Amino acid sequence: MSIELTRNFSIIAHIDHGKTTLSDRLLEFTQTISQREQQDQLLDAMDLERERGITIKSHPVSMYYKAKDGITYQLNLLDTPGHVDFSYEVSRSLAACEGALLIVDAAQGVEAQTLANLHLANEQDLAIIPVINKIDLPSCDLPKVHKQLEDIICIPAEEAVPASAKNGIGIEDILEAVVKRVPPPVENEDKLLRASVFDSIYDNFRGVVSYVRVMSGSMKRGQRVKLFHTPNTYxxxxxxxxxxxxxxxxxxxxxxxxxxxxxxxxxxEVKIGDTITDNTHQCPEPLPGFKEIQPMVFSGIYPVDSSDFEALKVAMGKLQINDAAFTWQSESSVALGFGFRCGFLGLLHMEIIQERLRREFDMDIISTYPSVIYEVTQTDGEEILVDNPCMLPEAQAIQEIREPIVRIYVMTPGDYIGDIMKLVMDKRGELENTETIDDVRVMLTCTIPLSEILVDFNDKLKSMTRGYGSMDYEHAGYKAGKLVKMDIMIAGEPVDAFSTIVDRDKAEAYGRHLAAKLKEVIPQQLFVVAIQACIGGKIIARESISAMRKNVTAKCYGGDISRKRKLLEKQKKGKAKMKAIGKVNIPQDSFIKVLKSGD
Structure with a gap:
């Protein structure tokens, strides 16, 4: 089809604003799929995506639409993941488009992720078509949403298309807006092949399937091509x-x-954002915007049953074939045995990988507390990156530790601003800016260490704002902090599974909490077991598990007290000897209880 009759667009929205439902209605209206093939969340292939209502893996689709002017257009929809963990993939998908539908919920209005995705679209200079979805809801407030569009996003309210994806209202108006407002692609004058890779999947029979947008030139079977950031030709x-x-x-x-x-x-072999060109007639430079995807969050994954190690290794390899952003390497732990140190784009990415290991490969696994990459300057001037607390050098060899910082945008009703500011300060964050969005909501801009928002920040935010608060974040570099390595020692032996890098001011409270938790789950021994949290050589918290007591004097009925004392003294010596040479074997389920509790 002629390039003038082609329209490439994407759909961007805050989570749960109806992006996937609108995709389904567009496919129905253009008769891209038959009634027999129709199902909800058609473009979400994984069970995990359907259950959680999120898009994890983007899926493009081509539709043909006969417009009111009688001309048939080819509309290429590039579906995108919605979560911040996958923001690089979203930016590459948007770079392959000329326009974007910005979905705003008619009841909830503009949210934090709406703005974040809009910024990504504006960076690519896309034509923005606002769509106000869910206008059939009783709680819909169109005047308020129109005002937000004008005040926050600076888009005239009359440009917004009212719609209800669930009931099929306004679908034709959206398609007409795409045809009229999204410009057609423009080909480079030299006609050399330039194709941008915006995603890829692995097929067991055909190998890697690369999703591409052809910017100029053409691609066909038998043609030899090369990528700019890998050495091979194909x-x-x-x-x-x-x-x-x-x-x-x-x-x-x-x-x-x-x-x-x-x-x-x-x-x-193919990197997202890379450029494919003809091997014989190469274009002079790659398309802009490429960068290597680097893991941001690390965690140890171990099989609960050590005999499953090889099966877990095979499962990891199969997952990495499909997901190049997921990294892993073997490691061993004294406490947990043999396992893997894994790198993820973020916490959602980590949850997805763990869930896929359980579902698709039937693996029973345990993961250690997530950590981030720290930049460490040693006293000899050498710079190293540390993603595992066990790899941190001794305190006397460290000059400075820098941790990754994120800038978070929290949108919340004004009533909860005090609670949220307290939460941010508790997490070692700093408030940068407060902006009034409308008569009800405000947006807080804060900087906060990435390690502090990994586990429970979003849950606490949702809880204290009764579900009305929303957040988005972006990486904002590294910052030096008062960070120390805290070890947990059980009966004088350090347990590497519980080692962590913490802020010096919070170390004592966290050490006490973890020691108390371990006291609950470690079984009693025949001697007193000390659980100690320590930084370097200094003990900052301690709990003791009392010994199981055997009543050695039970057989003494009356008689001289010296006999009882003799027996007790003998027992005391035995316990002292046992304490000196005894070893505490911590059962696997004790680790699982502590690590799975999120502490």
């Missing part, structure tokens, strides 16, 4: 489009969105 085996199933085509031309298969054996 022969194209198949090209095609999504309808939404993969449909083979003779070629992809400028403006098209589709897939290409080149006999790649792993997802690591």
């Amino acid at each position: 022969e194209i085996k198949e090209v095609g489009a999504f309808t939404p199933a993969m449909t083979k085509r003779d070629q992809l031309v400028a403006g098209d969105v589709g897939y290409v298969i080149c006999n790649m054996k792993s997802a690591a």
Whole structure:
């Protein structure tokens, strides 16, 4: 189809504002799928996506729409993940478009993630079409949303398209707006092949399937191509489009969105954001915006049963084939045995990987407390990166430790601003800016250490704002802090599974909390067991598990007291000897109880 009749667009929205439902209605209206094939959340392939109502893996689709002017247009919809963990993938998908539908819930209005996604779209200079969804709800407040669009997003209210994706209201108006307001793709004058890779999946039979947007030139079977950021060249085996199933085509031309298969054996061979060009007639430079995806959160994953180690290793390898952003390497722990140190884009990415290991591979696993990458300057001037507390050098060899900082945007009703500011300060955050959004809500901009928001920050935010608060964050570099390594010692032996890097001011409280938790789950021994939290050589918290007591004087009926004393003295010596040479074997389920409690 002619490039002038092609429109490439994406849908961006805050979570649960109806993005996937609108995708379903657009596919229905354009008759891209038959009534027999129709199902809810069609573009969400994983059970996990359907259950949680989130998009994890983007899925493009090509539709044909006959507009009111009688002309048939090809509309390429690039579905995008919604969570901040996948913001780089979202930016690459948006870079492959010329326009975006910005969905705003008619009842909830503009949220934190709405603004974050809008900023990404504005960076790519996309045509923005605001869509006010869920206008059929009784709680819908159109005047308020119109005012927010004008005041916050600076888009005239009359440009917004009212719709209800659930009931199919306004779908034709949205498609007409896409045709009229989204500009057609523009091809580079030199006609050399430039194709942007915005995602990839692994097929067990055909290898890596790369999702591409052709910026200029054309791609067809048998053509030899190369990527700018990997050294190999490949022969194209198949090209095609999504309808939404993969449909083979003779070629992809400028403006098209589709897939290409080149006999790649792993997802690591193609990097998201890379540029594909013809091997014989190469374009002079890659398309802008590429960067290497780096894990931000690290956690140890261990099999509950040590005999499952090899099975877990195979499962990890299969997951990495599909997800190049997931990294892993073998490690061993005195407490947990053999396992893997894994890197993730964020906490949601970590949850998804763990859930997929349990569901798809039937693995029973335990994960250690998540940590982030610290930059450490040693006294000899050497700079190192530390993602595992066990790898931190001795305190006397450290000059400075820097931790990753994020800038968070919290949108909340004004009534809860005091509680949220207290939460931010408790998490070692700083308030940068307060902005009044409308007569009800405010937006707080804060900087906060990434390690502090990993586990429970969002849960606490939702709880204290009764679900009305929303947040988004972006990485804001590194900052030096008063950070120390805290070890947990049980009966004088350090347990590496509980080692953590904490703020010096919070170390004592966290050490006491963890020691008390361990006291509850570690079984009694025949001697007193000391649980100690320590920083370097200094003990900052202690709990003692009392010894199991055997009544050695039970057999003495009356008689001289010296006999009882003799027995008690003998028992005392035995306990002292046992304490000196005894070893505490901590059962696996004790680790599981502590680590799974989120403490």
